[in-house]
Amino acid sequence: MEIQRRRNMSQEEIYQQRMASRTFLQAENLEPYGRAFARTPAKEITEGEKDVSAAGRVMAFRRHGRTSFLDLQDESGKIQLYVKRESLDGESAKFFDNLDIGDIAGAVGDTFRTKTGELTIAVRSLKILAKSLRPLPEKWHGLKDVETRYRCRELDLIMNQEVRDVFRKRSRLVELLRQFLTSRGFLEVETPMMHLLPGGAEARPFVTYHHTLGLNLYLRIAPELYLKRLLVGGFEKVFEINRSFRNEGISTLHNPEFTMLEAYSAFSDCQGMMELVEELINSCVTSLLGTEEISYQKERVNFSRPWKRIRWAEAFQQLGLDWRDEKQVQEKAESISSEEKDGLPRTHFDRLDAIFKKEIQPLLVQPTFVIEYPRAISPLAKCVPGSPEMTERFELFVAGLEIANAYSELNDPVEQRERFEEQISRQTPDRPKELDLTYVTALEFGMPPAGGLGIGIDRLTMILTDNSSIREVILFPLLRPR
């Protein structure tokens, strides 16, 4: 007896009660896990209809003696049900007696308006389409706990309408990007996610293994090199909406797998990609939100064109720094960040990068192109004519976040080989020190001059949905197992 009581925790009790309903219905030959059910979405149901069907999750149950009101939620919205137990047929009554909040139910009846003006179905027939064995979170406060929301996203989606809206917007954004590019003659392609050599970015890769080939493979850190091989092959405008993987830390701006859009346009260049991205993002923002000015984390961000542009070197000048002055840069860098990176001493360009991130980037609230990045940190970009230290490259910043990166693609195979060699000599541990000969060989066949562009879809979604954490825009962000 004592042992039994201890096991009767409220959760276990609810589970057992609902299991009993399930068993009872099955014994009565009433299937608690149904099949296809023809129904009208809640939002499309109108007043004065006969024999309307609705199906969805029971979100609220208000009993008044012999009558009850229920809220039924489907993806389109909510519809109220009015149930008078006596006017149900026998099977429906049994289903009704075993109905709980959280169950998926289907109902048939005629619509009317209640005294308070709410559109309601007077239910004649009712069945359970899926018996829920677990209680839903609280109806008023919903599910708030951030960890539970991420770990149990389905519950988050059931309870929090705003969360569903975020992911609807994300989906719509991707659709708009795709539409825009395909309407301009870009071909959507898919390239490998398992690479022999990780390339196209500087990041620690994930390693995996192919058994029959006995081969170590890397999950891609960027699709860039494969996409440019397609330009060699004669496709002139290609893009890929790609999942890429980087084996680095996790933060509000970083998830180990993330989504990027990369687009390449033959016979174009950095300037062409700048115009493209300006138009692309502007048109997505206005289609998605119906305005060019949005609010992000209490700041106003205006996407009306043209956007500001500033040279990378000038940004440092505005801080009173000459980026070439190693001593001055080191002094500045020491004051803002550690002198180590991956356990190695910082290089001049690491320091410049740290200063940029800390001092310059946060000021770039309105959409801003930072142009002409140094060659040393742009191994795949073409140099500015007459200025061999700089490349034809830009990064786009919005609300202090890096949103896009683009450049005139380096298509000289000899120079590319040299740049790879420089890069490898500087590379940190955990990264293969191997030159991507396949890519260099492809360039040797001749790649047309081209502009290339990458856009961070997760971060763009953050900005357009006013979220400060990347986990809020990824359905199932990576978390440590409990």
Added chain:
RNA sequence: GGGCCGUUAGCUCAACUGGCAGAGCAGGGCACUCUUAAUGCCAAGGUUGCUGGUUCGAUUCCAGCACGGCCUACCA
């Protein structure tokens, strides 16, 4: 990786300086034929994240661990 904060019933939250852990919702029972955070009454529900320590006594103080959040570092 480092710093700060958090973890109490299925959910949302209380518990002053260490003194029997408390509500609302959900769940159970009763009443109620237009409610919508329905209402009223009754009863139930807890290893206070885990492991140690201090203490007559720990949800409370201390240490370690786990998970999360924010900042920071690496990266995009």
